[in-house]
Amino acid sequence: MRFRILGSPELYDDVRHRHIPLNAPKQRLLLGALLSHPNRTVPRETLVRELWGGTPPRKSASTLNAHVSLLRKALLEVEPERANAPRLVARGSGYLLEAAPEETDFGRFGQALDRTRRTAALDPENACTALREALGLWRGTVLEGGAHGPLCAELTARLEEERQQALELLFDCALRAGLHRYIVPELEEVTAAHPRRERFHDQLMEALCGCGREADAIGVYHRARRHLPAEADRTPLLTARLARIGARSLVPPAPDARPREAVRPEADHESVHSVFGYLAELLSGQVLLSPRV
The missing domain is CATH 1.10.10.10 (Winged helix-like DNA-binding domain superfamily/Winged helix DNA-binding domain)
Incomplete structure (x- = not known):
């Protein structure tokens, strides 16, 4: 049964x-x-x-x-x-x-999620496989949506939260396994479906950065802030992710074999100072970018 x-x-x-x-x-x-x-x-x-x-x-x-x-x-x-x-x-x-x-699909889903949480850090690739199998138990919305009484509404809310937690864990494992470019389309879909869940936006920014698409990641930040609370300290994951993107942009490129023109130290100092000033304005919301699509 x-x-x-x-x-x-x-x-x-x-x-x-x-x-x-x-x-x-x-x-x-x-x-x-x-x-x-x-x-x-x-x-x-x-x-x-x-x-x-x-x-x-x-x-x-x-x-x-x-x-x-x-x-x-x-x-x-x-x-x-x-x-x-x-x-x-x-x-x-x-x-x-x-x-x-084990006789209910939601019970089996919860058991699989609990098992995977215990092994995800040690074996992210197999955790991805196990989570996808567990998420495959979902054939639609709980009780196929519709009007619910208090008991069914409570059950639906609890199971939907578990499903979103499973998706977060799945994407975390995929990122840890280096599968950034494979999950970008899924993350774009899930952020559109759950625009107020900050973790999904953060994972999409990380996946885009792993593909070398920092400008697109910054665009995700701005789109997410339209749906999330306006204060920067209310979006700690996205704010920290944006800071890491900015810090990465300040890392100098690897030197090549060709001679280069000498740069005045004061000019270089001014350049770095201006980048830091720009990043501070971006984090405070004073600067709006037109993200590349």
Whole structure:
């Protein structure tokens, strides 16, 4: 048995290799609400509020029981051998759904993320592979989006945050493995989808710098600041990244074999001073560039 909610909610029969879709919206919400607290009793009043909000039907108790019966029937279609030991049972003043973490797609995703966090620093390339496999469990938005009650909304927010953390870890591992140019398109896509997540912008700037595209990285800084808080100290990752780009530009090129004209020390001092002054203005937001696209 597999419970799948990272996309269109469905049950999967891993013995007969078949999908059992849940087409009724209330049935999907009921599954999400029960899986938000697996192996624990969810009160009937909570489930009624989850399915109908503040306007429950007149006979909400019997209507809820009908939806529970339909979901139980779908579960038994996947596991007919559990007819005498159903997963979904009445318990006290509510209902309980039995589901181990490895039997849910979001549980397997969380387990893979935890394992990879422990090994990422030592083996970034294999961590990239493991994270891509884990992210492949996502077939769309949690419970396929739509209107959710409090339990499903909380579950959706938690799982989306875990997904973004997995993406951050994936990109960190790819950068550590030297795969800068391969992840630039993905980072451009994810920064557009999550413009207020500073870490993604910082990773895109790092990837562009690793490709020798410092000017484009500075352009990312300016675009990100339109979405992030205006104060420079509220974007510490991007501010520090911009400073490193500026420091890199001050490193003198390697000497070549040809003689060069002598440069007056005071002129060289003025040049370096002007670059530092420009960088200070850039960090404070006084200078706006027209980034190369």
